[in-house]
Amino acid sequence: xxxxxxxxxxxxxxxxxxxxxxxxxxxxxxxxxxxxxxxxxxxxxxxxxxxxxxxxxxxxxxxxxxxxxxxxxxxxxxxxxxxxxxxxxxxxxxxxxxxxxxxxxxxxxxxxxxxxxxxxxxxxxxxxxxxxxxxxxxxxxxxxxxxxxxxxxxxxxxxxxxxxxxxxxxxxxxxxxxxxxxxxxxxxxxxxxxxxxxxxxxxxxxxxxxxxxxxxxxxxxxxxxxxxxxxxxxxxxxxxxxxxxxxxxxxxxxxxxxxxxxxx
Amino acid sequence: xxxxxxxxxxxxxxxxxxxxxxxxxxxxxxxxxxxxxxxxxxxxxxxxxxxxxxxxxxxxxxxxxxxxxxxxxxxxxxxxxxxxxxxxxxxxxxxxxxxxxxxxxxxxxxxxxxxxxxxxxxxxxxxxxxxxxxxxxxxxxxxxxxxxxxxxxxxxxxxxxxxxxxxxxxxxxxxxxxxxxxxxxxxxxxxxxxxxxxxxxxxxxxxxxxxxxxxxxxxxxxxxxxxxxxxxxxxxxxxxxxxxxxxxxxxxxxxxxxxxxxxxxxxxxxxxxxxxxxxxxxxxxxxxxxxxxxxxxxxxxxxxxxxxxxxxxxxx
Numbered sequence: 244x245x246x247x248x249x250x251x252x253x254x255x256x257x258x259x260x261x262x263x264x265x266x267x268x269x270x271x272x273x274x275x276x277x278x279x280x281x282x283x284x285x286x287x288x289x290x291x292x293x294x295x296x297x298x299x300x301x302x303x304x305x306x307x308x309x310x311x312x313x314x315x316x317x318x319x320x321x322x323x324x325x326x327x328x329x330x331x332x333x334x335x336x337x338x339x340x341x342x343x344x345x346x347x348x349x350x351x352x353x354x355x356x357x358x359x360x361x362x363x364x365x366x367x368x369x370x371x372x373x374x375x376x377x378x379x380x381x382x383x384x385x386x387x388x389x390x391x392x393x394x395x396x397x398x399x400x401x402x403x404x405x406x407x408x409x410x411x412x413x414x415x416x417x418x419x420x421x422x423x424x425x426x427x428x429x430x431x432x433x434x435x436x437x438x439x440x441x442x443x444x445x446x447x448x449x450x451x452x453x454x455x456x457x458x459x460x461x462x463x464x465x466x467x468x469x470x471x472x473x474x475x476x477x478x479x480x481x482x483x484x485x486x487x488x489x490x491x492x493x494x495x496x497x498x499x500x501x502x503x504x505x506x507x
Numbered sequence: 508x509x510x511x512x513x514x515x516x517x518x519x520x521x522x523x524x525x526x527x528x529x530x531x532x533x534x535x536x537x538x539x540x541x542x543x544x545x546x547x548x549x550x551x552x553x554x555x556x557x558x559x560x561x562x563x564x565x566x567x568x569x570x571x572x573x574x575x576x577x578x579x580x581x582x583x584x585x586x587x588x589x590x591x592x593x594x595x596x597x598x599x600x601x602x603x604x605x606x607x608x609x610x611x612x613x614x615x616x617x618x619x620x621x622x623x624x625x626x627x628x629x630x631x632x633x634x635x636x637x638x639x640x641x642x643x644x645x646x647x648x649x650x651x652x653x654x655x656x657x658x659x660x661x662x663x664x665x666x667x668x669x670x671x672x673x674x675x676x677x678x679x680x681x682x683x684x685x686x687x688x689x690x691x692x693x694x695x696x697x698x699x700x701x702x703x704x705x706x707x708x709x710x711x712x713x714x715x716x717x718x719x720x721x722x723x724x725x726x727x728x729x730x731x732x733x734x735x736x737x738x739x740x741x742x743x744x745x746x747x748x749x750x751x752x753x754x755x756x757x758x759x760x761x762x763x764x765x766x767x768x769x770x771x772x773x774x775x776x777x778x779x780x781x782x783x784x785x786x787x788x789x790x791x792x793x794x795x796x797x798x799x800x801x802x803x804x805x806x807x808x809x810x811x812x813x814x815x816x817x818x819x820x821x822x823x
Contacts, residue, residue, distance in 0.1 A: 251611060275618045279524045313613075320518050323673060326680040359678055363520030363616075370519075370613045379611065394542050394554065398603045401558020402565065406607075409559070409566040417570065440698065444705020447567045447582055451591070451706060452714055454566075458559035462552060 251374040259303035259376045263486040264385035270493040271373045275366040277497045281504040283351075283358040288504030292365050295496055296372070303376050310368035310375075324359045328352040379403055384480055393473050400474050405461075409454055416446045515583075515627055515669050515692075516608065519616030523676040530672065531621030537629050538602050544595040557596055561603040564588060582702045583695075585631025585665075586639075586658040590703075591710065591718060594636040594731055601628030622672050626665045630738065634661040637735010647711065651704050657735075658703040662696035663689060664742040671745075689746065 259267070274292070281288050300309050328348045336353065339346040374382070380400065387396045420442065462470075482490075522530075545553050564584040584604075589597030605624045608614040615623045638657040642649045666688040673679045711718050 272617060275519050275616065276524065278520060279522075279527065279618055320516075320521065323684060324521060324678050326683040327678055329680060355677065359520055361520075363518045366519035366616060366618070367613050370610070370617060374611055382610065392539075392542050394546065395538070395599065395602065395606075397554050398558045398561060398599060399607060401555055402561040402603050402607055403611075405559050405562035406565055409562045410569070413566040413569055437701065440701035441705045443570055443582070444702040445709045446570050447587070447702055448706035448709030448713070450567055450570070451563055451587075451710060454559050454563035455556075455714075455717065458556045461559065462555045465555060 251371070252378050253305060253375045255304040255376075257302060257304040257376070259299060262376075262489055263480060263482050264377050264381040265388055265480070265482065266486050266490045266493070267373055267377055268382065268385045268389065269490065270497075271369050273493065273497050274369045277500055278362045278366050281358075281362070281501070284354040285358075285504035288500050289358075289361050289365065291500050291503055295500070296365060296368055299372060303372065305372075305375060310371045313371050314364055314368045321360055321363070324356055327356045327359065380476070381478065381480070384476055384478065388480060397473050405454075405457075408457075409450070412453055413450055416450060420446065515623070515665055516605075516615030517619045517623055517669060517672070518613075519618050521616075521676065521678050522619045522622060522672055524618070526672055526676045527618050527622060530619075530625045534602075534621040534624045534629065538598060538624070541595040541598040541602075545599060548593075548595075553596065557592070557600050557603070560588065560592060560596075561600045561607075564600060564604050565607070583627065583631070583662065583699050585627055586635030586654065586661050586699070587703045587706055589632035589636035590639050590654055590707065594632045597632045597636065598628050601631065604628075622669075626669050626672075630665050630668060631661040633731070633734050633738050634664055634742075635735075637731045637733075638739065640729070640731045640735065651707055654707055655700040655704040659696040659700040660739055660742070662692050662699050663746075664738065666692035667742055667746055685746070 274295075278289075278292060281292075296310065297307055300307055303309075329346050329352055334350050335347045336350055337348055339348075377385075380403070383396050383400050383403070386399075387393060545557075567582050567584055570582060585597065585601050588600050591597075592600060602624050605615060605627055606620065609617055609620050609623065635654070635657045638660070639650065639654050642653045667685070670679070670681070670684045670688045673684055674681045707718060
């Protein structure tokens with residue numbers, strides 16, 4: 244399988260792509276925290292945050308609508324928040340009698356529900372932007388520089404490297420299962436659910452053993468090449484003047500968003 | 508997508524900053540201990556193994572089987588990882604998996620990642636391994652049955668805690684989210700349980716050395732039994748309380764200040780349009796929450812440490 248099946252990185256030349264990954268990680272996390280502490284219903288601040296997002300979208304050469312298209316992933320989870328509309332606080336807007344229960348949507352509940360969706364939608368777009376403009380290995384090094392324990396970043400680096408290989412392995416297993424599961428159209432084939440689960444479980448076990456044995460081989464190979472416990476990089480990752488300026492600039496933007504959100 | 512739908516992966520925006528922070532603190536402490544323990548026991552050799560195992564969990568999550576009516580059974584993997592790799596390594600592996608799912612696929616948020624790791628990595632390891640640890644010296648049948656039950660309870664508890672987090676954040680109503688989440692995950696848990704048992708059976712047949720009692724017994728002491736049983740009991744106690752008598756829990760949360768921070772941030776903490784971050788109620792609630800979490804965890808870790816007897820591992 245090709246790397247791009249998973250990797251969300253987009254090769255482009257832009258200011259945003261060239262920024263130090265630390266700046267991008269810090270800004271993304273700051274942006275998400277900023278969204279989280281904005282009060283419900285601060286539409287002006289949300290709009291400002293969205294404009295910032297659009298601006299970065301544009302600057303990164305990905306096109307204004309780039310993150311919008313991919314931000315649909317949060318939608319299924321929105322279902323969970325629907326019941327916030329029927330908050331016990333706030334003024335009732337209506338009363339729906341559904342027989343078993345009476346639902347009373349309130350104004351505060353409605354504001355809260357929409358605020359949750361907006362926050363989530365903005366945050367997920369910034370996350371998409373981060374991985375679209377930063378190569379994943381650079382991202383891992385950024386976390387390493389930001390003092391995330393090395394064992395964790397190294398495990399993640401390995402996870403990333405072998406994700407593609409093991410997914411291929413998984414696909415091969417599934418193809419083999421399909422090849423052996425012939426059936427005539429219209430006639431029910433296959434066994435009970437328990438039988439199916441058993442087959443899948445054996446596949447998981449098989450995949451586990453192949454991975455386990457592969458990790459042994461990898462370890463031997465790495466030892467023979469002088470592995471000392473962490474993965475090194477040729478990229479120096481030094482913050483230059485531009486990076487510091489952008490970091491300061493993004494801090495000012497976030498503070499501005501907060502001020503707009505809280506002062507009215 | 509290639510992997511299971513994000514039922515337990517909370518996106519950013521759905522938890523308040525207070526709830527996110529509390530679970531970040533808890534997760535950082537537990538993952539920190541897990542890092543120390545794994546460093547002690549296996550060191551650098553463990554790193555490629557855990558990395559490849561994390562990739563395995565990722566790949567295994569896309570293996571599914573048709574159940575009925577277009578739905579399919581999926582595999583989440585926390586319990587299997589904890590049983591085969593040992594609980595500490597299992598926690599690290601799941602941490603890496605949840606982290607990459609959030610970073611690379613936006614499957615779960617960044618600010619709420621602490622909560623997601625807690626639910627899917629730590630809870631599954633504590634319950635899945637804790638219960639398995641009870642029967643670790645028993646016959647194969649007993650071990651497999653316990654692993655299956657553990658996988659189901661772990662999935663249910665993860666769903667329960669996810670619901671509680673959402674509710675504490677004022678994102679959802681308890682009487683709606685608990686039956687919905689637990690109902691869905693009762694089914695998902697059965698799939699998880701069946702696959703875990705079948706995978707363990709397969710591994711025990713092909714490579715019995717990997718699931719032999721010795722390895723796991725070294726990685727996790729008896730403290731895991733206590734932690735596993737306690738968390739299970741707590742979950743069993745809370746779920747009927749939460750679904751049958753939500754008012755009671757709601758009252759407790761209100762007294763502790765959670766619901767207020769969830770719902771009324773803009774409307775009540777800001778009476779004089781002052782700077783909100785210094786609001787006495789918020790700060791004190793955050794501090795109280797963090798202190799409480801640290802105290803409880805400290806007690807748990809001390810209990811675990813006293814019961815934990817380190818032994819040497821012979822590396823093959």
